[in-house]
Amino acid sequence: MNYSLEAGGKRIRPALVLTAAHAINGSADAWKSAMRIACAVEYIHTYSLIHDDLPAMDNDDYRRGKLTNHKVFGEAMAILAGDALLTHAFRLIPQAVREDGVPLDAGLAIVEDLATYAGAAGMVGGQAADMQGEQGITTIEQLEYIHLHKTSDLIVFSVKAGARIGGASVKQLELLSLYARNIGLAFQIQDDILDVIGDEKKLGKRTNSDVAQQKVTYPFLVGMEESIAMVSRLTQEAKDAVTEAGLASPEQLLRIADYLVQRDH
């Protein structure tokens, strides 16, 4: 469990939990009561990577420059480490209520959101569709379904959870969900774009690997020009939603939207 948690990564999801709590609440230490929930979402993300890397799934030997979990500990332990990380994420939520001042009703709403966005109708559903659809994806709708669930859902959870802890209104939760959905999708399309036009040194991996693996991507389906336009449209809509939400401190959320699409690795 620790090996994979400590393997690094961008930590986008926990950063979004903390940032959303701060954006709603405005006070400098609003992130403190959101820290345990930020960890919970990283636990979920980490479990999903461990299971995705298994031989029966994507069969990857390396992740973030380190051997994947099952290459070090064996398949049985990797499956169990994933199961335990997934389970432990839910343990952190009642602890956040007891220890960090997260309100009881927000805690239970966060449990339900996490189970919804991470489960069969969310992230796991997206992964299952991806597994079943390999080679068979022919429409932009199918590809969008996979990315909305496989990637965006956990990002939506992160932003909503932080917003709930910060005390968001129903309207603010809706607008921030739209923000999160859009940056999640833009993030994924940008990944596809970088695989074609990125700098191998900055990416730390070979470009054109999607083409080599015959993966269906946005540039493949709609062309490079339209893919770049989509990223910019989705990002603008995301930022508009944040502005409309009338938050106490919207700056960091706006900056993250720009960072995700302006990154070159």
Next chain:
Amino acid sequence: MNYSLEAGGKRIRPALVLTAAHAINGSADAWKSAMRIACAVEYIHTYSLIHDDLPAMDNDDYRRGKLTNHKVFGEAMAILAGDALLTHAFRLIPQAVREDGVPLDAGLAIVEDLATYAGAAGMVGGQAADMQGEQGITTIEQLEYIHLHKTSDLIVFSVKAGARIGGASVKQLELLSLYARNIGLAFQIQDDILDVIGDEKKLGKRTNSDVAQQKVTYPFLVGMEESIAMVSRLTQEAKDAVTEAGLASPEQLLRIADYLVQRDH
């Protein structure tokens, strides 16, 4: 997910959730508000069976007379079905608060209990110890550790969850935890005993399979006579704890303790 949920089994864990709620509360429809939590524990149990049966784990082709999940749907889908069942169990708890009248604080305590008893310090920990310990188990303490976590922990969760819904006191929760711990352990020892002296027709599987697979069991470690004495001692202690708890309707809990050890399959 449905294939494995509908494969049958004794449904001991959900029965214990409903029975504990009734035992504490005493009213004839006390089980109604516990039904969703009873389903949650069966989801957890079912996910654990799907993952345990995988080739990397116990590599079983049959379970309850049907092909195992991965033999029908492939390994990738079996891993994901397990992940989704585990996640969905947690989704049922906030729903039980919203729809079934489970109090908010009991709901959050049940989330924490489930994550604790099913996670790294509970069921998954027991399974990991079992995997790592194969062939290397030499003491009764090691064997007990595995069974307490692999089997008893989810039974303790079931009884505690039902008791919380029924409105149990702290003292009653403690006594019922002892009851559940003991019947879980007795259940496991009885399984070992039946593997040696049971009737193959009633069991629906070959006897002496543990010996053939060189599994370390209670009869192997302490002998048949002492194993039988342990079952009877654990069962009596379990029943004493129920009696001491001063429940409104203890009869069914007492009957389940007897059923588990008097069963011949």
